[in-house]
Amino acid sequence: MKENIDSDIGETKRKIFEASRKILQEKGVLGLTLAEAASVAxxxxxxxxxxxxxxxxxxxGLLHFEATTFEQAVTDAAQADGQPGAWSRAYIIASSEQALQGRSLSAVIGSLLLEPALLPVYASHAARWGELLNRDQLPERTTRIIRFAVEGLWFDEVCGLQPLEPKQRTEFIDELLEMTRSTGHSR
Known part of the structure; x- marks a missing residue:
């Protein structure tokens, strides 16, 4: 599905987004300038x-593109799974991989601290993800816990506050995934 997203935005915008993503990952939001993005693109x-x-x-634009790409990847993985809790599982895995690998969505979201005008763009995507989690045939309480745990883990790792040791992190992700497999709870 990424191909559809790429073709929808056009070749020039795709090049600009790829260049901006690279600059953000290497230099942070302060290192991103329009001139630098044009040059790299x-x-x-x-x-x-x-x-x-x-x-x-x-x-x-980059935040919207990255969030849309992320959501499509989660949705594709959830559709392949097809079981109750599939979207939540895919969300947990994709979010933890984003944070762990310092991927572009993490880099762009990190710019919210310096560019507060971006908050409404992110908020609209986060609200959509909350809706998709709530439609996942899991108890609402469970999806809320998963959402806040995933966001907290991501924030902690992106900001380098108190990241979990690798074994602790794996156990934490496994616990969240297990929550998506529990059945018999009422909403």
């Missing part, structure tokens, strides 16, 4: 400005 600054007139617009 191999497009003129005017070409970039045609799509994004400010750094905030570029970050908002």
């Amino acid at each position: 191999g497009v003129s600054k005017g070409g970039l400005l045609y799509h994004f007139s400010t750094k905030s617009e570029l970050l908002a």
